[in-house]
Amino acid sequence: MTIHRSMSQRKDVPKCRPFFEMIDLKEDKLPQARPPKQFAPDPVAKTWTVPELCEAYGWPKGLEGGGVIGILAMGGGYQPSDLEAYFEGIGQPMPEVKNIVINGVGNRPNQPVSEDFDPDVEIALDIEVAASAYYVATGQPAKIRVYWTDMDLRSMAPAIQKAAADGCSVLSISWGAPENAWEWLFWKFGQNVAVQLEATLIRAAALGMTVFAAAGDREANAGEAQKTVNLPAACPHAVACAGTSKTRDKEVVWNNDPGKINGIGTGGGYSSLFFPQAWARGAPVGIGRMVPDVAGNADKNTGYRIFVHGSERVTGGTSAVAPLYAGLFAAFAKKSNGFVNPILWANRDCFQDITEGNNDGYVATIGPDPCSGLGVLIAHELANLFTTQDAPAPYKA
Template sequence: MRTFALTAAVLLTTLTAATPTHADTTHRGTRWVHNCARPAHTDTAACQALRVVSAATEREGYGPADLLAAYGLPADGGEGATVAIIDAYDNPNAEADLGVYRAHYGLPACTTDGGCFRKTDQRGGTRIPRADGAWAGETALDLAMVSAIAPRAHLLLVEADSAGIADLGAAVNTAVAMGAKVVSISWGAPENGNAASYDTRYFDHPGVAIAVAAGDGGYGVIFPASSPHVTAVGGTSLRNDSSPRGWAEDVWSTSSTEGTGSGCSTKLTKPKWQTDTGCTRRTVADVAAVADPETGVAVYQTYGGSGWYTYGGTSAAAPIIAATYALAGAPAVGSRPASFPYAHSDALNDVVSGSTASCRPAYLCTAGPGYDGPTGLGTPNGVGAFQG
């Protein structure tokens, strides 16, 4: 058995110089670090990836078979879809590392030569930005999770020049212009007065499903998860159990300052398909998937890393949901894919336990039957909730 978490622990000393991190956390014997530092400037995003560096048990991160079983998803899906992954800076080993991940799990190859994988800059060209070890882990995580859920999908990696929202947003526009009908975003920044302008310029794409990480800072919202035009993805803890489903999920929360993001936007309007009454503006999240580093996923990374790791954070949840949209088929022209789960909430696993804080009204930070902030309407139970 490959012990990803413990392998990462052995390599921590080597990785510290290559991969800047901040604020490590230890919870029930498992320790992880934030791959990306908190934004130092306004309108700068941080990735939401959390890398396990030591663990209380020798548990492998979940692989494709685990995730497909947990969420009732078909194997070998995604044919005909293109999923765009938007990240800052370059991971020069992205394609090679993805090849190792896919071969390890028996997934079909996805290469540039075969026409399945493409890497481009934020303008759709070949002026690839400088490499960055911290964001490289985010990129490796995103590519692995889309591959795990939709292994037949084509992958378009668009690398922004910087972590500025304007550069990352330009990369989103490029991905859509290049034909992607599904976009995965695992980064965010604090909401500010520019949110509405950025939302209009970069995230309002009818007929395109954009899945965005809700954040790892506990109760509170980040942008662009708070955009009314995207599907905001919260995080859960996912464990095997003896239920008919075989899996149990509750809200991922480590402390009042770490766990899945949720809450009420202070800047952006409520989409018409959201009907909760405790927030007059946009409520986060819409749906959820696994994000707890203690129940994290397996990733292979050699730039800013040296092999197999266990990762968590809503950075894992967002590409899982993006890939589930890819399994469900291309959204209709002019449609609003963020609304699809609200029309098919019976096709989701309702998460009813756990909280990130104490807040009023309570549903904004505490799970319960039906809609709640931390997990939205629930987690995938097949693809039905992601079809128009």
């Protein structure tokens, strides 16, 4: 059973204010989930196609597959012609993509919020990375289900619940908000939305769905005045995905602005809402659950080549890591193990430790740490772990 801190005992409501001022929310307006902002890569960046990155991470081949990939979308949209151009460009067949509208307007491309906040880039990234990663592992076109909601944080749980009920084996979530935004909903409306979200994740895991969530792109402060982490990544029943900067010969913690608080780089740290988890053996002790669990390439300067708005574009962020892992785990079988965090933490030899870099709050060390977690996947080792006859049984919460 996951233990939650009681928000009713917290007395630091004023600390919520910097977040809402930063994103222009009035007190009578609801906090909204956001994907990371998109930033142009350095012109001399060495970037990756997804098949190239999969090869570098030791991707398995010829897996059984059959898992359905769910993607949570809280705004934006995609053009089928962009997807067709992307998959033709990397020599893969088109995935099967279906749209399920939970609330909001559904697939509605070409509605950018601002120059550096275009949700269409996020949607293209999620679909293209997850589907192409799956194909590399299986040789089969992926089945993608996009679950559309509005940006209200309370919309996440119903979408997660629907994806699990539909039989998705994995769900990729690239959206989120700092923990104090979720606390604000409790103080404003008496709804403990963070606890409700974790309860939904527990039920989804019981149905065999594994959820991968981006840890965020604003370093250890998550864009706030103090260290914090993002939900849903900090929920114990989500696999929290952090970011690295991966070149052809080196991989370090992703941090584009060393020494700059609230710069661009991977999120990570300790939850103030969820206690440390017993299965996270070896994690440095902090006030709460350590985030992240895993890491992968996220730096825009070593980013992912995608196709959106009629042309190729390079992007990244921890929101690229979540669909990358989702594509791999969907390749294992029709049903995943659901709650995999205890299995991952018990099999640290399936990860390459990241020992260099920091997120301006925490420093990478030998072993797990709050900026790279267990490290980056050794994909064929994870495949062996989850697909052999001796594969671990689903972990019971």
